[in-house]
Amino acid sequence: MLDIKLVRDKTDTVIDALEKRGEDTAILSKTLDIENKRRDLLKIVEEQRERRNKLTGEIGKLKKKGEDASSILEDAKKISDEITLKEHKLRELESLASQELLLIPNIPHDSVPVGRDETENIELRAVGKIPEFAFDPRNHWDIGEDTGILDFERASKIAGARFVLYMGAGARLERALINFMLDLHTGEFGYTEIFPPVIVNKEAMTGTGQLPKFENDLFKMENDKKGFYLIPTAEVPVTNIHRNEILNEEDLPVYYAACTPCFRREAGSYGKDTRGLIRQHQFNKVELVKFVKPEDSYDELEALTKNAEEVLKRLGIAYRVVALCTGDLGFAAAKTYDIEIWFPAQGKYREVSSCSNFVDFQARRADIRFKRKGKKGTEFVHTLNGSGLAIGRTLAAVLENFQQEDGSVIIPEVLRPFMGTDRIRP
């Protein structure tokens, strides 16, 4: 969430940010209205509390001396009752104010291109050679079914639409990709491997920004009064590792890498990507998460993106990096690069990674701070994350990019140690 002081003192900046995102600015005036009422009341309550504290102090002294305190006692009771009333009202205002504040999106960084939607995203670089085929390249689901490594029909019997069953070399390929990516990030780029819970509570979801606004995108455990949710990305549990903590300056930066299943309801995407691995209710993803000092976060975003890109370079698949425009930027992000991987059958790039700097937005929600050596007070850390990469989509791209005319698929060099073979055959 945003700093309420910023909303108060630099309202124009926030209005500008909302407009660039294409969001309604009405929420701001509502928030400010509540906030002003809250502050006014807070002032009154604090003054009254001060008076009460003085009175009760005197009562204490008198009682100790064994003297009569009944006259002050009456005053004290009266003011105390007033305070109780006003405190209730104050609590109401506080919760209203924070409810509103939680719905305001982050302010885009100055370097983010202004635009309405994904058509105005900007391609920064395209890397690798787009493969040419002497035949019509086939869709990955056809390849997967013909080689017997993907079974969508049985998955739908077991679970439903938008699920997949990996079998044999398919399951092995999924695992190979996971191991390859995790080994790369932990072994070469300094990330610490994490295996977190994939069920989290409401506080964790609120900390990273999925709640309260995007409840509809999540799977929720109905059978449990605690309100558990299935994670839509490892970002949630991993960022929340340090919720309500104050880190030491010398501990930063912290880099974590985690591979988890991700669960998404995909409500409202009924017509889209109904076939194949692109859009599933459950998929695996290697996620990179960073906690850094504010002055480093934009450099860290570049580095994070490079780390994710390296996976594709080594796999030898063409990709491009695009900068999301203001209208396409996620709720909590200040800046985002998407990495898109080449899909020959569709003849276009599809997203496999989204790398974002959230600056202090998540840190404020989740209360993740750090203390500079020799300085008083604390500051919010900056958090970042990015996929490094989505496994299912990468696997799909491997099948499509390395398919052969005879129906087999050549396994990229870097995966062979994990696969134990250089080819998947029909």
Add this chain to the structure above:
RNA sequence: GGAGAGGUGGCCGAGUGGUCGAAGGCAGCCGCCUGCUAAGCGGUUGUGGGGGUAAAACUUCACCCAGGGUUCGAAUCCCUGCCUCUCCGCCA
């Protein structure tokens, strides 16, 4: 699932109704002293909000797991929740 114990500052640990933001110890920081891989002595060290200042100083409110309640007044009493630990059962 059953039974019990407990949650206090960076850590350990006192405190069961009033002057407690909290004794004492450890750790950290500053200074003195000392000449040997350190000890002794003195001082100091939480977080958030409001006001105030150029910035400080200063001032005020809140915070002893969380949320309610009792009371003039709560770390201290009551209720609810969460978490941790021990034993039994069960389970991968």
